[in-house]
Structure formats: structure tokens, C-alpha cells
Amino acid sequence: MNKKFYTPNLANISPKGFNKVREFYHPKYDQPGNDTKLPDLRSTIYWNPYLKTDANGKATLDFYNADGPGNYKVIVEGINADGELGRQVYRYKVE
Incomplete structure (x- = not known):
């Protein structure tokens, strides 16, 4: 008999697996003919799963x-070929 017990200090999770990388939309302001009048109100500014570092x-x-002006936060996260994680947070202000 398989009974489920409630244990308040234990979190039961069911991972859904791996998702394939999808292309993240970003405006192409540097291309001729892209003269949009709509304000850019994105909350996520940039995301790139293919960013690679050099030998250094x-x-x-x-x-x-x-x-919009305000305080922005950049979070850079990655993993190397040995499975080691890296994370750096940068902050800057746009007036």
C-alpha cells in the first residue's frame, strides 16, 4: 500500500525535465525602416543562451x-564544461 504523508519540512517536487532553448525577441533599432513610435516597456531586456567567454x-x-529610466540589474549565470556554476550581478542606473 502506497500512502502519502504530509511532512511540513519536506518539499515534494516533480521536475518537468529539460526545455529546448528558444530565441528571445529583442528590438532591432539599428536596422533602417524600424522607426517605431511605441514605447519599449520590456521588463526582461536581454537573454542569450549562446553567449560564450574567451580563454580568459x-x-x-x-x-x-x-x-523607462530607473535602476537596472544584470544577472549573468552560466556553467562550464566541468559543470561548475558561475554567477555575477551588476547594477546600473538610467536617468
Whole structure:
């Protein structure tokens, strides 16, 4: 008999598995003919699962901010070939 017991200090989870990477939309402001009048109110500004670092662990990326001024937070997370995790948080202000 398989009974389920409620244990308040134990979290039961059922992982759903792995999701394939999808392309993240970002506006193409640098292309001619893209003269949109709508405000850019995105809350997620940039996401790229294919970003790679060089031999020194450095990477460069470019992105456009949303139109609203405020405090922004950049979170960079990754994993290397040995399975080691990396995470860095940067903050900046747009006036």
C-alpha cells in the first residue's frame, strides 16, 4: 500500500525535465525602416543562451535598454564544461 504523508519540512517536487532553448525577441533599432513610435516597456531586456567567454573568461555583449529610466540589474549565470556554476550581478542606473 502506497500512502502519502504530509511532512511540513519536506518539499515534494516533480521536475518537468529539460526545455529546448528558444530565441528571445529583442528590438532591432539599428536596422533602417524600424522607426517605431511605441514605447519599449520590456521588463526582461536581454537573454542569450549562446553567449560564450574567451580563454580568459571574458565576454562582451550589446543590448538596448527599455525606455523607462530607473535602476537596472544584470544577472549573468552560466556553467562550464566541468559543470561548475558561475554567477555575477551588476547594477546600473538610467536617468
